[in-house]
Amino acid sequence: MECSNDPKAVGCNCSYEPCSRKGRCCECLHYHRRNGELPACFFHESYERTYDRSLENFQNMVKKMGMRR
Numbered sequence: 002m003e004c005s006n007d008p009k010a011v012g013c014n015c016s017y018e019p020c021s022r023k024g025r026c027c028e029c030l031h032y033h034r035r036n037g038e039l040p041a042c043f044f045h046e047s048y049e050r051t052y053d054r055s056l057e058n059f060q061n062m063v064k065k066m067g068m069r070r
């Protein structure tokens with residue numbers, strides 16, 4: 002798989018503008034995985050905007066909304 006390095010990456014919904022990993026999908030995924038988290042693209046925008054990328058927040062979202070984003 003080729004790693005995207007495009008600041009306007011399709012599918013990137015991250016609203017945290019100052020992040021240097023924005024559009025660098027491999028770096029983004031590895032960063033959050035190291036921290037036991039998921040990247041923004043796993044979250045519905047109402048959850049993404051909290052910047053809480055924890056598995057617990059993801060589970061709460063799925064319980065309330067299902068898997069739709």
Ligand code: SF4
Binds near residue numbers: 020
């Ligand atoms: S999901 Fe995290 S690492 Fe990825 S661009 Fe957003 S703030 Fe940065």
